[in-house]
Amino acid sequence: MQQLINTALGGLTLGMVYAAFALALVLIWRSTHVVNFAQAPMAMVTTFVALEIIDHGHSYWLGFAVALAAGLVLGAVVERVVVRPVEGGPEINAVILTLGLFIVLHALASVVFGNRYRSFPAAFGIRGIDVGGTTIALTGFGIFTILAVLAVMTLLVLLFRFTDLGLRMRAAAFNQEVARLLGVRVGRMLTLGWALAALVGSLSGLLIAGGSLVSPGYMDSVVVYGFVAAVLGGLDSPVGAVVGGLFLGLSLSFVSGYVGSQLVALAALAILMAVLFLRPDGLFAPARERRV
Amino acid sequence: MGSSARSLELRDASVRFGGIAALSEVSLTARPGRVLGVIGPNGAGKTTLFNVACGFVRPDAGSIHWGGQELRGLRPHQLARLGIARTLQGLGLFDRLTVLENVLVGADPQARTGFLAGLLALPRAGRDEARLRSRALETLDQLGIAGQADRHPGALPYAVRKKVALARALVAEPELVMLDEPASGLSDHELSELGTLLRDLASRMSVMLVEHHMDLVMSVCDDITVLDFGRVIASGTPDEVRDDPAVLAAYLGEAVT
Numbered sequence: 115m116q117q118l119i120n121t122a123l124g125g126l127t128l129g130m131v132y133a134a135f136a137l138a139l140v141l142i143w144r145s146t147h148v149v150n151f152a153q154a155p156m157a158m159v160t161t162f163v164a165l166e167i168i169d170h171g172h173s174y175w176l177g178f179a180v181a182l183a184a185g186l187v188l189g190a191v192v193e194r195v196v197v198r199p200v201e202g203g204p205e206i207n208a209v210i211l212t213l214g215l216f217i218v219l220h221a222l223a224s225v226v227f228g229n230r231y232r233s234f235p236a237a238f239g240i241r242g243i244d245v246g247g248t249t250i251a252l253t254g255f256g257i258f259t260i261l262a263v264l265a266v267m268t269l270l271v272l273l274f275r276f277t278d279l280g281l282r283m284r285a286a287a288f289n290q291e292v293a294r295l296l297g298v299r300v301g302r303m304l305t306l307g308w309a310l311a312a313l314v315g316s317l318s319g320l321l322i323a324g325g326s327l328v329s330p331g332y333m334d335s336v337v338v339y340g341f342v343a344a345v346l347g348g349l350d351s352p353v354g355a356v357v358g359g360l361f362l363g364l365s366l367s368f369v370s371g372y373v374g375s376q377l378v379a380l381a382a383l384a385i386l387m388a389v390l391f392l393r394p395d396g397l398f399a400p401a402r403e404r405r406v
Numbered sequence: 407m408g409s410s411a412r413s414l415e416l417r418d419a420s421v422r423f424g425g426i427a428a429l430s431e432v433s434l435t436a437r438p439g440r441v442l443g444v445i446g447p448n449g450a451g452k453t454t455l456f457n458v459a460c461g462f463v464r465p466d467a468g469s470i471h472w473g474g475q476e477l478r479g480l481r482p483h484q485l486a487r488l489g490i491a492r493t494l495q496g497l498g499l500f501d502r503l504t505v506l507e508n509v510l511v512g513a514d515p516q517a518r519t520g521f522l523a524g525l526l527a528l529p530r531a532g533r534d535e536a537r538l539r540s541r542a543l544e545t546l547d548q549l550g551i552a553g554q555a556d557r558h559p560g561a562l563p564y565a566v567r568k569k570v571a572l573a574r575a576l577v578a579e580p581e582l583v584m585l586d587e588p589a590s591g592l593s594d595h596e597l598s599e600l601g602t603l604l605r606d607l608a609s610r611m612s613v614m615l616v617e618h619h620m621d622l623v624m625s626v627c628d629d630i631t632v633l634d635f636g637r638v639i640a641s642g643t644p645d646e647v648r649d650d651p652a653v654l655a656a657y658l659g660e661a662v663t
Contacts, residue, residue, distance in 0.1 A: 276535075277535070278510070278534065278535050278538065281503070281507055281510055281511055282511060284500070284502075284503060284507075285500055285503065285511040288500045288501075288502060288503070289498060289500060291462075291482070291498070292494065292498035292500070293511065294481075294482040294483045295460065295482050295483075295485060295486070295492055295494075295498075296486055296511050296512040296574065297483055297484075297485070297486025297487055297512070297578075298483065298511065299483055300483070
């Protein structure tokens with residue numbers, strides 16, 4: 115019983131991080147139909163920015179805030195400098211560019227921040243909480259992880275559902291030409307979309323790093339699971355990304371806890387194949403209109 | 407509107423696609439309080455004309471003037487701010503937004519909260535949005551489709567979707583509205599409704615429309631410009647145009663002599 119609860123709680127925490135990462139991918143996919151392979155190294159860079167600040171004696175929260183802000187700026191810069199020039203061409207061009215950016219950021223981070231493992235502090239305890247004498251696998255930092263991702267998701271929902279800006283961003287994502295005709299500055303909306311996505315990606319990077327070791331490659335395994343989560347949800351649906359992330363986190367946690375941790379990657383692949391076999395457009399894809 | 411109302415004027419606009427002249431030296435004026443109809447056989451350049459007038463296509467020669475000012479390097483997103491709205495032949499509704507949200511996107515290019523204000527100063531943005539919302543609902547109500555506000559356009563009949571597209575163009579109270587084939591796909595009853603609406607619109611703004619439906623054009627328009635092979639072959643009142651030999655020839659072939 116205790117193992118069951120612990121496994122579920124571990125999966126929930128992990129799932130929240132995957133959900134955040136998947137959400138970042140979905141935000142960009144929806145607005146530009148580009149799969150941003152550079153999402154992970156972008157988050158890695160901002161996490162290192164936070165680490166530099168913390169290692170220079172400043173507070174964890176300053177590093178945290180600066181990293182999120184850096185994510186926002188980095189996302190905007192990548193959209194303007196890397197993606198914008200190839201806009202209008204085949205989408206694969208932009209995708210290849212983000213792959214290139216993946217390699218460039220990796221290399222730059224190795225040069226600037228060093229290639230060794232460095233420990234990243236956690237804002238809260240990373241020991242399990244005591245409940246009635248037994249220690250459960252929910253840590254203070256785990257609770258913070260869950261709350262932080264929930265808070266960001268809530269803010270995004272409020273932005274997209276209830277503000278004029280969010281409405282314009284959605285309009286720009288669905289049909290650029292019509293949105294322009296209605297006075298929407300589509301370019302700005304795309305920049306903002308990338309910036310927000312990179313911010314969410316940075317958050318996932320910080321949360322994964324908390325209480326463990328970081329190196330330029332520390333996000334690489336998350337990339338795979340984040341992608342699987344996003345595809346599970348249908349790539350197009352923010353809700354799907356979140357559900358996909360949680361589902362994957364829980365599943366992998368159970369596989370790791372009950373079957374064997376060496377099978378985790380294989381299990382992720384099996385889940386992905388099963389879902390795509392049953393629902394090719396993902397769990398949350400809108401029902402496709404049947405043309406007659 | 408009053409005395410500040412502006413006219414849209416095309417002067418000798420020419421557009422070439424490759425070696426083909428899509429428009430040759432086309433001039434026309436859409437005046438406040440009047441309905442201008444642009445007609446012509448298929449491929450006569452009507453849609454190109456609209457695309458030039460709204461900045462989708464840059465003319466190779468000639469100029470566009472709005473209230474006497476030349477619009478140089480006009481780009482589509484500036485149109486709404488200038489007080490010009492346009493509907494598209496394909497409607498271009500956002501299928502995943504509700505009807506009300508579709509209209510809200512077009513709601514108010516002037517009083518929009520800015521980039522950061524929208525993010526940070528939410529209370530102010532909130533007031534703006536309440537105002538825009540009631541205006542959008544009002545526009546839907548004027549077109550008789552307020553009851554569909556919360557539905558998605560994909561689930562609605564074509565005639566209603568056309569009204570949604572129209573509401574989206576009208577909600578910002580433009581000085582000029584350009585309608586691309588407003589009559590296509592409508593029943594007789596809906597056509598007469600549209601005729602009444604267009605006359606009503608003309609009392610508040612300039613209306614310019616591209617249309618195939620001859621009865622509607624003849625009964626609703628004050629001025630008509632006839633295009634054929636990218637050239638203006640006739641322009642004038644419906645009566646003048648109806649009997650013009652060049653128009654008859656264009657529509658009926660060479661046989662009219």
